[in-house]
Amino acid sequence: MKRFGKLVIFLVMVAMLSTACATATPAAPAESTGPFRVAVVTPSAINDLAFSQSMYDALAKIQGEMGKDKFEFVLSDGMFVVDDAAAAIRDYASQGYNLVIAHGSQYGAALQEIAPDFPNVSFAWGTAGDTFGIPNVFAYEAFxxxxxxxxxxxxxxxxxxxxxxxxxxxxxxxxxxxxxxxxxxxxxxxxxxxxxxxxxxxxxxxxxxxxxxxxxxxxxxxxxxxxxxxxxxxxxxxxxxxxxxxxxxxxxxxxxxxxxxxxxxYDWAVVVRDMISLVQSGTMGGKAYAVSLENEGLKMVYNxxxxxxxxxxxxxxxxxxxxxxxxxxxxxxxx
Amino acid sequence: MRISWSSIFDALLPLIATLTALAVGAVMLVLLGANPLVAYGALIEGAFGSFNAVADTIVKATPLLLVGIGICIAFRAGVINIGGEGQMILGGLSSIALGLAFPNVPGIIMIPVALLVGFIAGGLWGGIPGYLKARFNVNEILSTIMLNVIAIQLMNLLLRGPLIQPNQKGAAAIPQTARLAVEYDLPRLIPTRLHLGALIAIILAVAVYFFLWRTTIGYRIRAVGLNASASRYAGIKVERYIVLSLMLSGAFSGLAGAIQVYGVNHFMITDGTAASFTGSAGFNGIVAALFGQLHPIGAIPASFLFGALLVGANKLQRVVQVPAALITALNGLVVVFVVSSEIWRRKNARKRAIRELEEKLANVAHNSSPEGGDKDAG
Amino acid sequence: MLADLFTGSVLIGLLASGIRLATPYLYAAIGETFGQRSGVLNLGVDGIMLMGAFSAFYVVFKTGDLVGGVLLAMLVGLLMGLAMAFISVTLNAEQGISGIGVYLFGLGMSDLLFQKLINNVQTVSGFPVAPIPFLSDIPIVGQIFFTHNVLVYGAYLLVPIAWFVLNKTTLGLKIKAVGENPEAADTLGVSVAKIRYLTVTIGGLLSGVAGASLSIALLNVFQFNLTNGLGFIAIALVYFGGWRPTWVLMGSLIFSFVNALQIWVQVVGIPIPSDIAVMTPYILTIVVLVISAQRVRPPSALTKAYERLE
CATH class of the missing domain: 3.40.50.2300 (Response regulator)
Structure with missing residues (x-):
């Protein structure tokens, strides 16, 4: 029975810790006057010189254009575990970010479940062409x-x-x-x-x-x-x-x-800029984008x-x- | 039952070790320009801060516990199963294949059958290293490492081909299955993400405890682990029990995979790694099992705490915006510190054993005196 | 048709490719062999490799000093090996689990340092191919074996050295004694702790070099999780080799040749699914072991902590 005694103590400690420290940080509500706030979740590192970096670079570029007081972004990279990513997406949404970008086609199913719970938050995911018919979801892909x-x-x-x-x-x-x-x-x-x-x-x-x-x-x-x-x-x-x-x-x-x-x-800035203006004018989603050579979301860069x-x-x-x-x-x- | 200071210390030891590791982590946080108090506040909030947070923690802990109780069985038989990742994949693949093939069966029938299929598939996949060890003396560490990679490629193959969602066509197809029928979702326990799988895992942990300590087969598994040659001398077919323990170990990992599919994801997708599906539970379950003293009941709180650490650390990353790499390094430190702290538990256990022995000896001396003899007679 | 695909030059290319691919496995697996022979399983090899890979890359990136890069990788590997030895020998912690901890730490820490000190993927000029004079002029053989960079040669030189140390020196005898029967070794005056510290530290050092061989000799880049689980395969190869350097070499070569072959099979367009091609080296390694039917017993004290009874 000694083991059980230890377990009880263990659990009591956990319970104490959890109640003692359960101080919720208040979520800043989304305001139209404040900066436009974007959260992005990527599967690999943002310095991978490939897929994840392409999104990071786009957001950094937009921040440069709009200024740090008008545009803020946070990120969780390395979220290759699908249900960890889902938790991150849900958490960012509940903190009142204006736009949550799930930058990986593997996040689609999670978004489909989460987005309807947060009608006041816009979501975007890619690369994919399907918004699931959910009004606050954007989709983006690359040709x-x-x-x-x-x-x-x-x-x-x-x-x-x-x-x-x-x-x-x-x-x-x-x-x-x-x-x-x-x-x-x-x-x-x-x-x-x-x-x-x-x-x-x-x-x-x-x-x-x-x-x-x-x-x-x-x-x-x-x-x-x-x-x-x-x-x-x-x-x-x-x-x-x-x-x-x-x-x-x-x-x-x-x-x-x-x-x-x-x-x-890939220059996702083309897509993200449009999303921002749509969101600011009250359209929360429903549009599927594709970056292409035509819309200059894809560019040929010569050395x-x-x-x-x-x-x-x-x-x-x-x-x-x-x-x-x-x-x-x-x-x-x-x- | 007597609770001595040293046994309280023992129970708190993993917690103390975790806090020490987090203290080292605090230095790293400061170097990264983050406030450790804010960071750890976020960690605790993320793991325990609300009903949803606790539910997420338990959901994260569920596969850890299932893999962990399998690890307990294998460890008790003296074998190490580091094939949990591959076994989870096999459990996931087989159970989702069944659910997708028969979309119109009542959930009450499909769910238990699918979980059983996942259990069996994991068991067979775990049985391969068992058989190879028993029959050809192929070390299980080698075969399980190799089988993990083989399982990943098998997953890629199936999710690209036979199991792919029908509308994923052409070059840009995403290697994912369709979603399982909604009737097949594991029932939620309360209106959070908490699903029935957590309860199943706890019940099975208790069942495995009885299996290992209250049945003949369990006794033999432990005997093989304690002393294989003595067991063989005593007429136990050692090889058979090694195969059995690896099969059972694989089976629980397979079940973890099936529960991950039916309880959490409801579909499967691959990015060419195991972890994107398993969340590394196949490895972390080993750690959870050891934190639980390789005891199926001990694995319950250990999985819960480890799950809390994983869930909370992700929240920490989001709040203070440090690179996710720090979280991985921090988990490594926690594992190292906790496993290292065991030395004090063992020292205490030895001290207690010596003290108890002395007390017993004193009692014996006491009982053998005339008064003691009278008492016994009376 | 197959005959056309296996022209002489192709075959030479394949074999040379296998020789190169085996390099990091050899360093890591030979290092691990020392540790396991003395009774310590270090599952943290991959994490140490990553730290070694980053350290070497960092030095070369900043200064271009290749030797300095290898030396720092060695030092970092040595320190991590020392830490692993402290955990598993002095603190007697469960070896498998502490290894997983060391792995996670290395995986995270190497990426963290990379992000903070370099931040984007870059290439460096690593060790150049250094054909060995005369030997590299031998037709066929020269191209397969003697036209590589210095770290590749080093890996193969390590095999006879390790064999010699384990089989022909007192130190080797002590290592094996400690791994087989620590109580007896202790009674005979061999310090179990000292020997295990030594072997695990050597293992760490060589894992560091294994990492460096990737980041500044074979690939000349660093990125998150550069090793991609290579260290775990190296551990599997130690078991394949039955704790004997020569057989570890065999295992590394078989695994690497088959890997080179499966790449080739895909490149020439033989129609089998890529996933099945990628699986083959892993399956074949097991099959070869089954067919060769070795009956090698692991060191008796492997994974068992040794506590002296005072």
């Missing part, structure tokens, strides 16, 4: 196949060996969209080029991404691309071997200024340090133009 296609066109033009390598994470979602767009771009430019695609089964395994890049180069690739945060391993290899690299999600030029040709970057031949650059620009005016059909995802 990442578009920049993928442009990268593919450029890659095909620069390719000499006849082989291009692609390092992907898990064969789904945004990454797969980008990769499929890239392959389409290469094939449209030169159908004879072999595009080797490999998915390493993880968003985090930098070592395997690096080895995959080595293998691609061994198989003859002289141009490579890849998606998600583990590709930094592949970029390192490309740099060492002098193989050209095309990036996506964030500007990866700083990783290897010698060999990065171009990157498709100024890389001597890209003018005719190749022209091909890229033509592809961008064609995608925008609809003369180029990628055949992957899209409007």
């Amino acid at each position: 990442s196949q578009e920049g993928g296609y442009v990268n593919g066109v450029l890659a095909a033009a620069l390719n000499k060996s006849g082989t291009i390598g692609v390092v992907g994470p898990v064969e789904v979602g945004d990454a797969k969209l980008y990769v499929d767009g890239f392959v389409a771009g290469v094939k449209a430019t030169n159908p004879d080029i072999t595009v080797n695609v490999n998915y390493i089964g993880s968003f985090g395994d930098v070592a395997l991404a690096s080895e995959a890049a080595q293998t691609h180069i061994g198989a003859g690739a002289d141009v490579m691309t890849g998606s998600a945060q583990m590709v930094v391993g592949a970029v390192g290899v490309a740099k060492e071997k002098g193989v050209l690299w095309f990036g996506t999600q964030a500007d990866q030029t700083s990783l290897a200024p010698e060999i990065v040709v171009a990157c498709q970057i 100024a340090g890389f001597a890209l031949p003018a005719d190749v650059k022209a091909l890229g620009d033509a592809a961008v133009k064609g995608i925008i005016d609809g003369t180029v059909t990628i055949g992957v995802g899209g409007k």
Whole structure:
């Protein structure tokens, strides 16, 4: 029975602690006159040079435009555990943030349950195209196949060996969209080029991404691309071997200024700005956004340090133009 | 029953160790420019501050407890099961596959069957390292580590393919299942997120206690763990009990996975890691079990406190806006401090044992005196 | 068709790739072998690797000093090994759990330091490929074995050294005695605590180097959870190798070659689901162990704390 005695003491202590310290911090109510307050929940670190960072950069940019007194944001990064993220979303909503951004397609189900409980808070989630018909939910996605296609066109033009390598994470979602767009771009430019695609089964395994890049180069690739945060391993290899690299999600030029040709970057600011103005005018949600080359939520960033031949650059620009005016059909995802 | 100061100290030891670790954490918080008092106030509020907070804590503690009681069984048989993550995944996958395949069965039938299927699937997945150990002498640490990765890839494969939500098509498909029928949601105990799974876990913890200490099989499992060669000499089929204990251990993790699906998430999604589904409960459950003295009943408060720490720490991050990495490091410190503090408990236990022995000896001496003999006779 | 895919140069590439991939596993697993031989299971390897990886990266990022990077990784690994030894030897804490604690601490702390001291993903110029003179000129063999960076060679040099220390020196004898029968070793005047402190600290130091081999030799970057659980696989490989350095080497090579192979299979477009390809090294490691039917007994005192009866 001694054990039970100990347990009782244990539990009493817990109870005492909980009652003694249960002092709720008052939640600041949302006011139209105060700053616009945004909370964002991201699955990976905000400095991942990929998906999470793209949202952080956008919010920092908006804060720069609007000023710190007009725009505040808080964040919880590394929330890859879905029900932890759900708790965070619920908590931020209950604290009266104007807009809670759930920056990961895995958060959709949680948002679907939480959003109806907080009709005065706007929620946004992505990448996804579905607002579930809930009036206070926005959705946003990226037509990442578009920049993928442009990268593919450029890659095909620069390719000499006849082989291009692609390092992907898990064969789904945004990454797969980008990769499929890239392959389409290469094939449209030169159908004879072999595009080797490999998915390493993880968003985090930098070592395997690096080895995959080595293998691609061994198989003859002289141009490579890849998606998600583990590709930094592949970029390192490309740099060492002098193989050209095309990036996506964030500007990866700083990783290897010698060999990065171009990157498709996500500028969510386009989307978030519109959400803010809608919320401020009383529309809480219901709109599904897609960043694209057309609305400049997707941008092609060329590495100024890389001597890209003018005719190749022209091909890229033509592809961008064609995608925008609809003369180029990628055949992957899209409007 | 007598409560001595030293046994109170023993009971409070994990708490004292946790507070010491948090004191070290306070230094880190100051270095990061956060006010530790505000931070820890938020931690406690996040874990215990309201009905909802306590409910969240219990929800978090539930898989820890289920994995933990499985760990108790394995540890008692002398094997370490670090395959909880993979076993949870298997439990989740099999139970959701069943629920999605038969969406029109009454919940009262489907829920118990699905949980049972999760229990069995986890048991089979846990049985693999058991069988490999018993039959081929493959160490369970090796096989469970490998099987965790295999389970993750299996999850990716199934959620991309056969189990994917029907409307997820094309390149941008999200690797997730459809939501289970609402009738299959585990009933809520009170109007919070608290679900029936917590009650199931507590009942099972008590049941496992009786199983281990009141049944022949349980006795044999413990005997194998205490001394395998003596057990074999006594005619116990050691290998069989090792397989059984790893199966049971896996089964409870599998059940934890099934309960996570039916009680919390109601669907499954993968990002290529185990933790996004399990919340690392497969590992943290080991810690909770040890904090509970590898005793299924002790695992109950231990899981609750560990769950509180996890839930509260996330709140701390939100309130003082420190990087989430600090929370991980802090959890590590708490684990290290608590497990290290055990030395004082053991020292106390030894002192008590010696004192009790002395008292007994004194009693024996007393009883053997003429008066004592008279009393016995009377 | 398969014959076309396995041309000579491809095969050479695959083997060289396997040799490289095995490097961090070798450092970590050989280090862990020492600890386990003396009776201490350190599950915190991955966390120590991460701290080592960050320290080395930080030095190289700030100063470009590669040797300094390795040295700091060693020092940090040594200190964390020392901490693990203190917890598991002096405080006699349950080893598996304290290892999980050390892992979590390293996982969080390395990322925290990264965010505060560097903050965005960067690359550095790590150890360059250093072909060994003459040997690297040998056809095929030279490309597979002798065209790597210094830390890769170091990992393979470590195997015979570890074998020698464990099997041919008094120290090795003491380590094994402490792992098999600490009471007897103690009676014979071997300090169980000292030996275990030594082996666990060596294990920590080598885990630090394992981390450095990733961040400043093989990958030349740092980011959150760079190791991605590699340290746990290394521990599994110690069990695979039955606590013998040569077999740990075998295990590391098999695992790494199969990993290189599965990447290759995907790259050349053989149509199997990527998930199944990724699984194969993990399945095969178990299968090989089953087929080879080794009957190696773990050190008797593994995971058992030793308390001297005063």
